[in-house]
Amino acid sequence: MSPARKRTVRLVVALSAAVILASALIYTSFSAASPTVTPGQLVREGVAGREYQLTGKVKAGSVRHEGQTLDFAVQDRAGEAAIPLSYTGQVPDPFKEGREVIVTVVKGAGRYIGQRDSLITKCPSKYKVTPSKGKTY
Amino acid sequence: MPELGRACLLLALGVCAYGIGASLYGVRRGRPEFALSGRHSVYALAGILTVAFAVLELAFLRSDFSFNTVADTSSTTTPTFYKAAAVWSSQEGSLLLWAWLLSLWSSLVLFLTRRRLREESAYATAILLGFAGFFVSLMIFYATPFATTNPAPADGVGLDPLLRHPSMMIHPPMLYSGYTLCIIPLAFGMGALIARKVDAEWIRATRHFALAAWLFLGVGIMLGARWSYSELGWGGYWGWDAVENASLMPWLTGTAFLHSLMIQEKRGMLKVWNVSLVLATGTLAIMGTFLVRSGILSSIHAFGGATLGVPFVVLIGVLIATSIYLVYTRRDMLASEHRLDSLLSRESIFLANNVVLVGLCFVIFWGTYFPLISEALTGHSASVGPPWFDRYTVPLALILVLLSGIGPVIAWRRATLANARRNFLVPLACALVVLVVLLASGISTGKPLAIAMFCCAAFVLGSVGQEYWRGTRLRRASSGEAPPLASLALVRRNRRRYGGYIVHIGIAVLFVGVAASSSFQHASELSLSPGQSTKVGAYTVRYVRPTGTITSKQDAAHTGATMSLGAVLDVSTGSHPARHVATLTPSEGFYDSGEPSQGSVGHLIGGQAVSHVSMDGGVTRDVWSAIAPDISTPRLLRVMNIANKTIPLVRPDEGMIALAVLVREYLKAPPPAQLHLIVSPLVLWIWIGGLIVLGGALIAAWPAPSAVRQRVRVGVRSADDRLDRPPASPERGLARV
Amino acid sequence: MAALLTLVLLAAVIAVVGWPLFSRRRASAPESADRAELQSAREAKYREIRDAELDYRMGKLSREDFEAVDASLRAEALVILDGLEALDAGSPAADAQKPAD
Numbered sequence: 001m002s003p004a005r006k007r008t009v010r011l012v013v014a015l016s017a018a019v020i021l022a023s024a025l026i027y028t029s030f031s032a033a034s035p036t037v038t039p040g041q042l043v044r045e046g047v048a049g050r051e052y053q054l055t056g057k058v059k060a061g062s063v064r065h066e067g068q069t070l071d072f073a074v075q076d077r078a079g080e081a082a083i084p085l086s087y088t089g090q091v092p093d094p095f096k097e098g099r100e101v102i103v104t105v106v107k108g109a110g111r112y113i114g115q116r117d118s119l120i121t122k123c124p125s126k127y128k129v130t131p132s133k134g135k136t137y
Numbered sequence: 138m139p140e141l142g143r144a145c146l147l148l149a150l151g152v153c154a155y156g157i158g159a160s161l162y163g164v165r166r167g168r169p170e171f172a173l174s175g176r177h178s179v180y181a182l183a184g185i186l187t188v189a190f191a192v193l194e195l196a197f198l199r200s201d202f203s204f205n206t207v208a209d210t211s212s213t214t215t216p217t218f219y220k221a222a223a224v225w226s227s228q229e230g231s232l233l234l235w236a237w238l239l240s241l242w243s244s245l246v247l248f249l250t251r252r253r254l255r256e257e258s259a260y261a262t263a264i265l266l267g268f269a270g271f272f273v274s275l276m277i278f279y280a281t282p283f284a285t286t287n288p289a290p291a292d293g294v295g296l297d298p299l300l301r302h303p304s305m306m307i308h309p310p311m312l313y314s315g316y317t318l319c320i321i322p323l324a325f326g327m328g329a330l331i332a333r334k335v336d337a338e339w340i341r342a343t344r345h346f347a348l349a350a351w352l353f354l355g356v357g358i359m360l361g362a363r364w365s366y367s368e369l370g371w372g373g374y375w376g377w378d379a380v381e382n383a384s385l386m387p388w389l390t391g392t393a394f395l396h397s398l399m400i401q402e403k404r405g406m407l408k409v410w411n412v413s414l415v416l417a418t419g420t421l422a423i424m425g426t427f428l429v430r431s432g433i434l435s436s437i438h439a440f441g442g443a444t445l446g447v448p449f450v451v452l453i454g455v456l457i458a459t460s461i462y463l464v465y466t467r468r469d470m471l472a473s474e475h476r477l478d479s480l481l482s483r484e485s486i487f488l489a490n491n492v493v494l495v496g497l498c499f500v501i502f503w504g505t506y507f508p509l510i511s512e513a514l515t516g517h518s519a520s521v522g523p524p525w526f527d528r529y530t531v532p533l534a535l536i537l538v539l540l541s542g543i544g545p546v547i548a549w550r551r552a553t554l555a556n557a558r559r560n561f562l563v564p565l566a567c568a569l570v571v572l573v574v575l576l577a578s579g580i581s582t583g584k585p586l587a588i589a590m591f592c593c594a595a596f597v598l599g600s601v602g603q604e605y606w607r608g609t610r611l612r613r614a615s616s617g618e619a620p621p622l623a624s625l626a627l628v629r630r631n632r633r634r635y636g637g638y639i640v641h642i643g644i645a646v647l648f649v650g651v652a653a654s655s656s657f658q659h660a661s662e663l664s665l666s667p668g669q670s671t672k673v674g675a676y677t678v679r680y681v682r683p684t685g686t687i688t689s690k691q692d693a694a695h696t697g698a699t700m701s702l703g704a705v706l707d708v709s710t711g712s713h714p715a716r717h718v719a720t721l722t723p724s725e726g727f728y729d730s731g732e733p734s735q736g737s738v739g740h741l742i743g744g745q746a747v748s749h750v751s752m753d754g755g756v757t758r759d760v761w762s763a764i765a766p767d768i769s770t771p772r773l774l775r776v777m778n779i780a781n782k783t784i785p786l787v788r789p790d791e792g793m794i795a796l797a798v799l800v801r802e803y804l805k806a807p808p809p810a811q812l813h814l815i816v817s818p819l820v821l822w823i824w825i826g827g828l829i830v831l832g833g834a835l836i837a838a839w840p841a842p843s844a845v846r847q848r849v850r851v852g853v854r855s856a857d858d859r860l861d862r863p864p865a866s867p868e869r870g871l872a873r874v
Numbered sequence: 875m876a877a878l879l880t881l882v883l884l885a886a887v888i889a890v891v892g893w894p895l896f897s898r899r900r901a902s903a904p905e906s907a908d909r910a911e912l913q914s915a916r917e918a919k920y921r922e923i924r925d926a927e928l929d930y931r932m933g934k935l936s937r938e939d940f941e942a943v944d945a946s947l948r949a950e951a952l953v954i955l956d957g958l959e960a961l962d963a964g965s966p967a968a969d970a971q972k973p974a975d
Binding site: 138140141144145148152155156159170171173174177178180181184185188252253337338341402403483546547548549550551553556559560604607608611630631633634 | 876877879880883884886887890891892893894895897909910911914915918921922924925928929931932933934935936939
C-alpha cells in the first residue's frame with residue numbers, strides 16, 4: 001500500500017472510531033439523563049418509578065427533620081404547585097426555606113422520595129440583577 | 138465619585154473604538170504610527186480602567202453605600218479584607234475586574250512584543266480592544282458598577298458568609314486572570330491568520346502567553362477545589378458542576394496546545410491543530426465567563442442575570458464563525474511540512490495526546506451543556522450527573538497519564554524495537570512492580586480503575602526518573618560535576634524539557650491522590666449523641682462533648698457568626714489499646730439574617746448557616762468531619778419563643794444574652810447531632826501534585842540563564858564537543874548540553 | 875472634583891494615544907524590530923540545536939535523522955547569523971545598542 005493510501009486508511013479508521021465513540025457517548029447521555037422538571041411539570045407529567053431532577057424553591061413552613069430524614073416541599077417559582085418529599089443524605093449548608101434547590105426524586109407509592117445525597121442548593125445569588133434595598137439596623 | 142467611574146467607562150469605550158480603527162488603518166495602509174497609536178490605546182485603556190477600579194475599590198473600603206454594589210455585598214461589619222475583595226463578588230464588579238485584567242495583560246503582552254510581530258500584533262490589538270469594548274459596553278448598558286441610590290442606605294446587606302474564606306476571595310481574580318490570558322493567544326492566533334504569518338515567530342510569542350493562561354487557570358481550578366473540600370460541608374473537591382467544568386475545558390485545550398506546539402516547532406506538523414486549539418481555548422474561556430453569570434444552566438453556581446445572555450451568545454457565535462472562516466481560508470499555508478511516518482513515534486503520541494484532551498473536553502462539554510442540548514433537541518431539559526461524567530473521563534484520564542509517560546521517551550519519526558527496549562524497560566518494570574505489590578496486598582479487589590491509575594502513575598515516574606538519570610549521566614560525562622550539581626545544571630540548561638517532566642510528575646501524583654481518595658474512601662453519615670461512637674474505615678470516632686460559643690456582632694476578626702454550635706470528636710484507631718489519632722472540632726456557624734420577621738432573637742441566628750469543617754490532614758489520609766447540630770428540639774424552640782416575645786428588636790445586646798441562654802440549654806442537654814465523617818486516603822497528594830505542577834511550569838517558563846546566552850554570543854567553540862564528525866559549517870559557538 | 879479628574883484623565887489619554895502620531899522617532903523602529911526578531915530567532919535556533927543533540931544522545935533520534943536535522947538547523951542558524959551581521963554592518967551606530975532580550 002502506498003504511503004498516501006495508508007494515510008487515508010488511517011484517517012478513515014480514526015474518524016470512524018471517533019464517530020462511534022461519540023455516538024456511544026451521546027446515546028448514553030440521553031438514557032442516563034434525568035429530566036429537569038418544575039413541581040408543576042412533575043405533577044402533570046410525572047411517571048412513577050422514573051427519576052427526575054426537581055428544581056424549585058423550598059416552601060416556607062414545610063421543613064421538618066424526622067430522625068435521619070428531612071421532609072420538605074419544593075414549590076414552583078411562581079408559587080403554585082408544591083411537591084412534598086422525604087430526603088435522606090447530605091444537606092448542604094445554604095439549605096433553608098425560600099432557597100432554590102435541585103433534588104433528584106423518584107415517585108414511590110404515593111409519595112416522592114429524594115435520592116440519597118442528591119440535594120443541591122444554589123449558592124445564594126452573588127450576581128443580582130436588581131439591587132436590593134439596604135437594610136437599616 | 139461615581140461620576141468619575143461612569144466617565145471612565147465612556148472614555149474607555151471611546152478609546153477602544155479609536156484603538157481598533159487606528160490599528161487596522163495603520164496595518165492596512167502601512168502607517169506604523171497609527172498602529173503604534175493603537176497599541177498606546179491599550180495602555181491608555183489599562184490606565185482608565187485602573188482609575189475606574191480604584192474608584193469602586195475605594196467605595197468599598199470607605200463603605201460608601203450610595204453605590205448599589207457596595208450596599209449589596211458589603212456592610213459596616215464586614216472585615217476589611219473581605220470588603221476589599223467584595224468588589225468582585227457582584228456581577229458588575231466582576232465585569233469590571235475582567236475588563237481591567239484584560240487591559241493589564243494586553244498592555245503587558247503588547248509591550249513585550251513591541252518590537253516584533255508587527256503585523257500580527259496590530260490585528261491582535263484590534264481584537265483585544267474589541268473584547269475590552271464588549272465588556273465595557275456590558276457595563277455601560279446592562280450592568281453598571283457605578284449605579285447609585287439616593288439617599289444612600291445606612292448599611293449594606295453584607296458579604297455572604299459562605300464566601301468569607303481567603304481562597305474564595307483569591308479564586309475569582311486567579312480564574313479571571315486565567316480566562317483573560319486565554320484571550321491573548323486567541324487574539325494573536327487570529328492576528329497571525331489574518332496576516333497570513335503562522336510561523337515560528339508566532340509560536341514563540343504565543344507559547345508564553347498560553348503557558349501563563351494555563352498556569353493561572355490551573356491555580357484557579359485548584360484553589361476552587363481546595364475551597365470546596367476544606368470549607369464546604371460536603372467533603373468533596375470536584376462535583377462536575379457546570380462552573381467547574383467551564384474552567385476545566387479551556388485548560389484542557391490549552392494543555393493540548395502547549396504540547397502540540399512542540400510538534401509544529403520541530404517538524405512543521407499539526408499547524409491546523411494548533412491554530413484551532415488556540416482559537417478553541419479563547420472561545421471556551423468566553424463561554425466559561427458567560428456560563429457563570431448567565432443563569433442558563435441550573436447548577437450550584439447559577440448566578441442570575443438573564444439579560445446578559447444574548448450579547449454573549451452573539452459574541453460566541455461571532456468567534457466561532459470567524460475562527461472557522463480564518464482556518465478554512467488560510468488552510469494552504471497551514472499544510473503540514475512532513476507526514477506522519479509511523480504510528481509508533483513521538484509525533485503520533487502527541488497527536489494521540491491532542492485527541493484524548495480534545496475528547497475529554499468534548500465529553501465535559503456535552504455533559505455540561507446537555508440540559509440546553511436536550512431541550513433544543515427534545516423539548517425537555519434533562520441533565521446528567523457525576524456518574525456519567527466519571528464513566529467517560531476516568532478512562533480518558535488513564536490514557537492521558539499513560540501518554541505522559543510514553544511521550545517524553547519515545548523516539549521521533551519511527552520507534553524501533555531497540556528504542557522501545559532501551560526506553561520502556563524501566564518504566565514498565567516500575568508499573569509491574571506496583572501492580573504486583575497492590576495485587577498481593579489484597580486492597581485491590583473490585584477497584585480496577587484505581588489500580589490501573591496507580592500503575593500508570595508508576596510508569597510515568599519511572600519514565601521521568603529515567604530521563605533525569607540519563608540526562609545527569611550525560612552531563613557528568615562532559616562536565617565532571619557531582620550528581621546533584623549535574624542534575625541542577627541539566628535542568629537549568631534545558632528548562633522547558635525538564636520543567637515539563639516535573640509537570641508530568643505532578644499530574645501523576647495528583648491523579649494518584651484522586652484515584653485513592655475516590656475509590657478507597659470511607660464515609661459515614663449518622664446521628665450521634667455525646668458519648669456515642671462510630672467506626673469509619675479503620676478509625677473510631679467518638680462524640681466527646683458539645684461546644685457552643687456566642688460572638689458579638691462587632692467582632693470583625695471573626696467571620697461574623699453570631700452563634701456557633703459544634704462538637705469535640707475524638708478519633709482513634711486500633712483497639713487494646715486504642716491509639717489516639719486526632720481531636721476534631723467541627724461546628725456550625727449561625728449568622729444574622731437581618732429579617733425582623735424571624736423574631737427579635739430569631740433573626741440573629743436565622744441567616745444562612747455555614748458549616749465549619751474540621752479535619753486532620755495527613756500524608757496517608759484525611760479524616761474529615763462536619764456537623765449539623767439540631768436547634769429545633771421542642772425545648773430549644775421554647776427558649777427561642779420566649780426570647781422572641783420578651784426581648785425587643787432594638788436591643789440586640791439583650792438578644793445576645795438570650796442566645797447565651799440558648800447555648801447553655803443546648804450544652805446542658807445536647808440533642809443528637811447529624812455528623813458527616815469521611816476518611817479519604819491520599820487527598821494531600823492532590824494538593825502536593827498541584828504544587829509540583831506549578832513548580833514545574835514555572836521552571837519551564839523561566840527565561841534561560843544569561844550565562845548560557847553569554848557563551849553563545851562570544852563565539853568560542855565549547856570544549857565539550859563530543860560529536861565525532863566534521864562540522865557541516867564553520868562553528869559559530871553553540872553551547873553544548 | 876470628579877469633573878476635574880475626568881478632564882485630567884482625558885488629557886492624559888489623548889497625550890498617550892496621540893504621541894506616536896506626532897513624534898519624530900520613527901526611523902529607528904523598523905531597524906530595532908528586525909534586530910529583536912533575529913535575536914530571538916537565533917536564541918530559539920540554538921535551543922533547537924541543543925535539544926536535537928540531547929534527543930540524539932538520549933536515544934530518541936536515530937543517527938541519520940539527527941545528522942539531517944542538525945545540518946538543516948545549523949544552516950538555518952547561519953542564515954540568521956548572516957542577517958544579524960548584515961544589520962550590524964549596515965548600521966554601526968546600532969551596534970552600540972544592547973540586544974533587546
